[in-house]
Amino acid sequence: MKSTETLIHARWVIPVAPRGTVLENHSLAIDEGRITAILPDNEARQTFRAQRTVELAHHALIPGLVNAHTHAAMNLLRGVADDLPLMDWLQNHIWPAEQKWVNEQFVHDGTQLAIAEMLRSGTTCFNDMYFYPEATARVAAGAGMRVCAGMILIDFPTGYADNPDEYLAKGLALHDEYRHHPLVHFSFAPHAPYTVSDQPLSRIQVLAAELDLPIHMHVHETAGEITDSLRGCGQRPLQRLQQLGLVSPSLVAVHMTQADDQDRRQLADGGASVVHCPESNLKLASGFCEVQKLLDAGINVALGTDGAASNNDLDMLGEMRNAALLGKAVHGDASALPAADVLQMATLNGARALGLADAIGSLQPGKWADITAVDMGCLETQPLYDPVSQLVYAAGREQVSDVWVAGQHLLRKRELTQMDLPEIAQRTVDWQQRIAASDRHQ
Amino acid sequence: MKSTETLIHARWVIPVAPRGTVLENHSLAIDEGRITAILPDNEARQTFRAQRTVELAHHALIPGLVNAHTHAAMNLLRGVADDLPLMDWLQNHIWPAEQKWVNEQFVHDGTQLAIAEMLRSGTTCFNDMYFYPEATARVAAGAGMRVCAGMILIDFPTGYADNPDEYLAKGLALHDEYRHHPLVHFSFAPHAPYTVSDQPLSRIQVLAAELDLPIHMHVHETAGEITDSLRGCGQRPLQRLQQLGLVSPSLVAVHMTQADDQDRRQLADGGASVVHCPESNLKLASGFCEVQKLLDAGINVALGTDGAASNNDLDMLGEMRNAALLGKAVHGDASALPAADVLQMATLNGARALGLADAIGSLQPGKWADITAVDMGCLETQPLYDPVSQLVYAAGREQVSDVWVAGQHLLRKRELTQMDLPEIAQRTVDWQQRIAASDRHQ
Numbered sequence: 001m002k003s004t005e006t007l008i009h010a011r012w013v014i015p016v017a018p019r020g021t022v023l024e025n026h027s028l029a030i031d032e033g034r035i036t037a038i039l040p041d042n043e044a045r046q047t048f049r050a051q052r053t054v055e056l057a058h059h060a061l062i063p064g065l066v067n068a069h070t071h072a073a074m075n076l077l078r079g080v081a082d083d084l085p086l087m088d089w090l091q092n093h094i095w096p097a098e099q100k101w102v103n104e105q106f107v108h109d110g111t112q113l114a115i116a117e118m119l120r121s122g123t124t125c126f127n128d129m130y131f132y133p134e135a136t137a138r139v140a141a142g143a144g145m146r147v148c149a150g151m152i153l154i155d156f157p158t159g160y161a162d163n164p165d166e167y168l169a170k171g172l173a174l175h176d177e178y179r180h181h182p183l184v185h186f187s188f189a190p191h192a193p194y195t196v197s198d199q200p201l202s203r204i205q206v207l208a209a210e211l212d213l214p215i216h217m218h219v220h221e222t223a224g225e226i227t228d229s230l231r232g233c234g235q236r237p238l239q240r241l242q243q244l245g246l247v248s249p250s251l252v253a254v255h256m257t258q259a260d261d262q263d264r265r266q267l268a269d270g271g272a273s274v275v276h277c278p279e280s281n282l283k284l285a286s287g288f289c290e291v292q293k294l295l296d297a298g299i300n301v302a303l304g305t306d307g308a309a310s311n312n313d314l315d316m317l318g319e320m321r322n323a324a325l326l327g328k329a330v331h332g333d334a335s336a337l338p339a340a341d342v343l344q345m346a347t348l349n350g351a352r353a354l355g356l357a358d359a360i361g362s363l364q365p366g367k368w369a370d371i372t373a374v375d376m377g378c379l380e381t382q383p384l385y386d387p388v389s390q391l392v393y394a395a396g397r398e399q400v401s402d403v404w405v406a407g408q409h410l411l412r413k414r415e416l417t418q419m420d421l422p423e424i425a426q427r428t429v430d431w432q433q434r435i436a437a438s439d440r441h442q
Numbered sequence: 443m444k445s446t447e448t449l450i451h452a453r454w455v456i457p458v459a460p461r462g463t464v465l466e467n468h469s470l471a472i473d474e475g476r477i478t479a480i481l482p483d484n485e486a487r488q489t490f491r492a493q494r495t496v497e498l499a500h501h502a503l504i505p506g507l508v509n510a511h512t513h514a515a516m517n518l519l520r521g522v523a524d525d526l527p528l529m530d531w532l533q534n535h536i537w538p539a540e541q542k543w544v545n546e547q548f549v550h551d552g553t554q555l556a557i558a559e560m561l562r563s564g565t566t567c568f569n570d571m572y573f574y575p576e577a578t579a580r581v582a583a584g585a586g587m588r589v590c591a592g593m594i595l596i597d598f599p600t601g602y603a604d605n606p607d608e609y610l611a612k613g614l615a616l617h618d619e620y621r622h623h624p625l626v627h628f629s630f631a632p633h634a635p636y637t638v639s640d641q642p643l644s645r646i647q648v649l650a651a652e653l654d655l656p657i658h659m660h661v662h663e664t665a666g667e668i669t670d671s672l673r674g675c676g677q678r679p680l681q682r683l684q685q686l687g688l689v690s691p692s693l694v695a696v697h698m699t700q701a702d703d704q705d706r707r708q709l710a711d712g713g714a715s716v717v718h719c720p721e722s723n724l725k726l727a728s729g730f731c732e733v734q735k736l737l738d739a740g741i742n743v744a745l746g747t748d749g750a751a752s753n754n755d756l757d758m759l760g761e762m763r764n765a766a767l768l769g770k771a772v773h774g775d776a777s778a779l780p781a782a783d784v785l786q787m788a789t790l791n792g793a794r795a796l797g798l799a800d801a802i803g804s805l806q807p808g809k810w811a812d813i814t815a816v817d818m819g820c821l822e823t824q825p826l827y828d829p830v831s832q833l834v835y836a837a838g839r840e841q842v843s844d845v846w847v848a849g850q851h852l853l854r855k856r857e858l859t860q861m862d863l864p865e866i867a868q869r870t871v872d873w874q875q876r877i878a879a880s881d882r883h884q
Binding site: 339396 | 522523528555723753754757768770771828831836863867
């Protein structure tokens with residue numbers, strides 16, 4: 001008998017790679033935070049003596065979900081001003097609230113709330129873009145959560161930094177601080193083509209190549225963005241990024257509700273990734289991303305929720321479901337965006353976008369044990385003809401029973417093991433009361 | 443002190459009528475199955491002595507959700523063949539499975555599963571269309587669930603009936619049997635314009651007027667339906683229904699992904715209702731229903747899930763969320779389909795479509811106590827700036843804590859009080875094994 005730290009026996013193991021594989025009655029062994037073996041249940045019981053054994057008789061094990069676009073701290077603004085026209089929402093509610101309230105403590109508390117929600121819904125890694133990424137990184141590391149923290153950059157001054165140089169300097173110092181941390185990864189996060197000028201974008205392009213880091217950016221979120229750019233500089237935003245050398249495997253282009261054939265060719269030829277955020281695109285009436293066409297062009301498409309102010313949750317199971325449903329209607333074909341493709345978008349494709357595909361995104365020996373278990377025994381996922389289909393189309397966030405990140409059992413039978421929920425709840429209420437009082441006066 | 447059977451104290455009461463009202467710290471009294479009073483919590487405690495008191499300190503009370511379009515028994519086919527082109531799905535999977543398996547026992551068992559799921563997600567009334575409605579009615583009555591059972595009619599023979607006359611005769615006999623039942627209501631349910639010919643539609647029109655019953659029908663589900671009709675008889679299907687006298691307050695036209703100005707005028711002038719089924723329309727790539735335009739035309743729009751084979755759940759909270767999200771994108775305006783409108787679609791508008799607006803659909807003294815409580819204290823609905831917004835955009839089915847139908851407490855702290863879950867689960871597994879074995883041979 002070999003010894004191992006943790007042995008998980010599950011009804012189904014859905015490793016994502018190879019695509020479409022569903023292993024029945026299999027077990028997964030974890031040692032030193034990594035997956036060491038995946039093998040039939042009966043073999044596993046004969047092979048391993050485990051310090052901890054977890055029996056998941058009605059569950060599917062999947063790679064931990066990778067939320068490829070978040071503004072985690074904005075959880076504190078969940079539902080603060082819904083159902084408003086986009087510019088009213090931004091100019092009279094979200095931006096004033098951010099200007100007034102966002103500081104390091106806000107980001108700390110909001111990110112804690114967000115991580116608790118993400119773990120409870122099966123997410124093990126989030127790709128974040130927000131002010132004070134030092135707070136985001138600290139909270140994630142403390143909670144045992146995997147994060148790709150964005151070194152944010154925007155042309156105009158905020159409470160966080162005064163100018164592009166200061167944004168970059170702060171981001172790079174933070175990156176240095178966490179250089180060898182197993183859970184905290186980094187991206188450059190220039191906000192959007194229309195808020196970052198050429199000079200800092202060129203610097204980011206050089207630095208991203210040197211440091212081998214992704215560039216996380218909102219690109220082509222709305223039709224208006226294209227029109228404005230054509231009017232302003234005679235180019236589509238992606239064309240400008242292309243000329244600046246940014247359309248490369250580093251680029252993580254978020255939203256892309258507007259993509260013509262040339263855009264798709266540029267993204268595909270450059271090896272860039274797209275992050276699809278269906279619920280945010282719907283809620284803000286940003287447009288419809290033609291995901292199947294992106295996939296058909298060979299582009300790596302990941303999945304994200306965006307911030308809770310435009311969603312209003314961080315539930316990647318729900319996001320997968322809506323990506324699959326919407327993808328069919330947008331493509332005009334009920335066979336578009338099948339469940340297995342969407343599950344891959346929410347796991348391995350997210351990992352690829354972040355340059356982490358060797359480390360996470362699928363259940364394979366050698367990768368980190370970032371794992372989510374979903375209880376498929378509930379009424380809502382019965383009868384069960386196909387576990388992948390039920391996972392995407394019928395399972396709810398409440399069916400996520402257990403979550404591990406780098407082998408740490410962070411959610412156990414729906415209980416968060418490392419987070420102080422009553423304290424998070426109290427801080428959330430405190431912020432809510434202050435923010436609500438001030439939003440009413442807008 | 444007045445005595446009352448049940449007194450519910452809730453953090454919020456959202457009665458739906460008047461629109462937009464949110465009552466804080468209010469109580470609701472129930473006697474003989476009906477709401478008798480809604481008043482401030484402190485007054486209620488001084489006014490009433492209750493046999494049963496329910497304290498819901500973090501909850502919103504809303505009218506029980508009305509699922510205005512279901513094929514409940516199809517829960518047994520949930521996920522049997524997803525991600526296929528529409529015609530392959532229907533012709534090679536759904537129709538053969540129905541032909542082979544659907545009988546009274548199938549409908550009984552499938553409807554039990556569906557009702558359990560609906561109660562667990564806050565639905566108190568469903569408008570059903572399927573074969574063997576006698577089984578649907580019997581199961582609903584037994585479970586204490588409110589149903590509008592469809593007297594189904596289709597031109598071609600099935601195991602249930604041989605011809606239009608037999609369908610109608612069976613339906614009417616059933617209607618007579620339940621004539622005075624407080625929970626079992628009826629509609630005529632001619633399947634669709636393209637499957638029911640003029641003669642039976644004319645008979646239904648006369649009978650519906652005589653008996654004052656709704657006519658529940660799929661109408662304009664896909665663009666193909668319009669094209670085929672124009673080719674076949676030179677008319678849009680709605681135009682044909684109009685000529686047959688069916689476009690009246692009785693008509694409950696389901697789907698309507700295709701509606702031009704003239705269709706909207708006809709529906710509005712006739713006083714007909716539309717049932718929007720966003721998730722089914724997406725999943726089958728049927729098209730996008732322009733809901734805001736229907737509402738702006740003054741048409742009563744209700745909400746439905748459709749059957750679990752094309753959804754794949756019966757979760758009306760999720761359906762509300764997607765109706766609100768999708769409605770904005772389709773209308774190109776983030777302020778379209780605000781949360782309060784969508785909540786009304788899922789409650790009062792459903793009741794109106796079924797001719798039950800005097801009995802259910804809002805929390806008002808005199809109406810049946812069909813009530814749903816949603817726990818807003820979870821992490822996922824925090825912070826809470828606006829209860830209606832959080833209910834529609836952030837709450838999940840798992841937050842439904844309690845459900846009453848006609849004053850019967852059918853879901854108590856998430857436990858079904860009247861249903862035998864292990865038995866339902868076992869029957870579901872039995873069907874799944876038989877159906878899966880036969881579907882593999884298609």
